[in-house]
Amino acid sequence: MELMHSGKVRDVYRDGTDLILVASDRVSVFDVILPTPIPDKGKILTQLSLWWFDQLPMPNHVISATDVPAEFAGRAIRCQPLQMVPVECVARGYLTGSGLRDYLRDGTVSGVVLPPGLTEASRLETPIFTPSTKAPMGEHDQPMTFDEVEAKVGPEVAEQLRVTTLDVFQRGSDIALERGIIIADTKIELGFTADGTLTLGDEVLTPDSSRFWPLDTWHEGQIQPSFDKQPLRDWAVSTGWDKTAPGPEVPDDLVEETRQLYIDIYERLTGTSWS
Template sequence: MASPLALPGWRHVYSGKVRDLYLPAEGPEDRMLVVASDRISAFDHVLSPGIPDKGVLLTTLSLWWFDRLAGADGGRPIPNHLLPGEVPAPVAGRAMLARRLDMLPVECVVRGYLTGSGWAEYRERGTVCGIPLPDGLADGDRLPEPLFTPAFKAQLGEHDENISYERAVELVGAEHAAALRDLSLEIYARGARTAEERGLILADTKFEFGVDEDGIVRLADEVLTSDSSRYWDAAAWANGATPAERMASFDKQPVRDWLAARWDKEGTPPELPTEVVAQTAGAYRELLERLTA
């Protein structure tokens, strides 16, 4: 992984798989700079090369959604972590200035459609994250209603753990757990409605929230991007002949597919070929253009 940039007035404090965090070099540490890189990860490994302009594309889409959810879509304003102000020139377009929050250790997953790990569990036990579902559902089917299926946020390098709502209450308290559930389901519904208007399906997504100094729960990190959400083309979902056609997503699935076919997840992963990098960049860009046009 490349060394983080040196940014005047800021000091680097943390790097995740795809983001770098900075705090002010001097003065109060009540704000932070969240920088989205072009790095891409799969199967808990950062891969090479990165995806050109990925940081800009994801930041642009997040900021668009934050604006929509602040009331531009006609809904009630959802508090978020953004602060006004300019970001340093070297990271312009791919960074957000944000207030520091006490982050809640629950990843808020909302599933509107049956797919992925949920489909695997349903085939085995008829449930998704322990929630019983009707018999007879197929991969990619719309669920009777969106499900809030929280996860416990693991340390870097470890897998998040699906948890029950009751466990979420134990982790953050009844009041915060209810707020996370209700906010997540509301944001998903608003995002799904916007996506539908643009010929897209928001199959599932995940959110992160934190609490500010006044006790307000705020939406943080990224929101409804290709890295946090699964989008499908509505026409392909309705008319596709195979699951692969119905559920082709606007994210890093080409990377996962290529890697899974060529790597046993041991040692250093192989370098991504030019065509896979280009295909993935195209998917990120197409989603941004379709949503924001």
């Protein structure tokens, strides 16, 4: 196989006309890969994505989860190549993170005007499409307005991206709420097949691409506990690290705490034991 690309988490190989997408145990915060891996992380992301692909009615890129090299078993997907759209497709149902910061600055998120009085973890009346740029590794994505997306990919494709992103978010949110989980926001990757079908690629609705909060402890106006790498982000900030490479080594206890968060959200969503 030929290594085509090595990203923050995933490596992409070409095998004939197919691609082999391999999720490593690498972890990044603030767009910097940390030197300490999280054991099983790549397998959890892969298996959770496969579960979600089965729940969603949208076309996806999966050809096989078993027809992969033995050394990548459990963490790899054989998939069809896509012409990826040059836009990060993000949906938000709650206000937090960079979306909250933008809202507090000027009352908008990616050009979407929101009502006054919202605060940390406010539930939006209607989920919104908040796209961003796809920055090179090590750089930060920047918010895009819908007009900017239209200028980049054309009005018809821009509308497809918005509708599909919000459909994935709504379907995922409905399923997660049944399991006591709020999906605050999510980022998905979309591309076109050779016949022009808009298709889900990469990962979907994982703790690396989404914010998951426990429903029973949600309270507007405060930071929510989350099933993702937020403890790593908080710890990294507390070290005084300047958010440039190389990142700091992660303590063993925090590695295990992060691993358990990934396992917990997998088990809560799928209803199956990771072990």
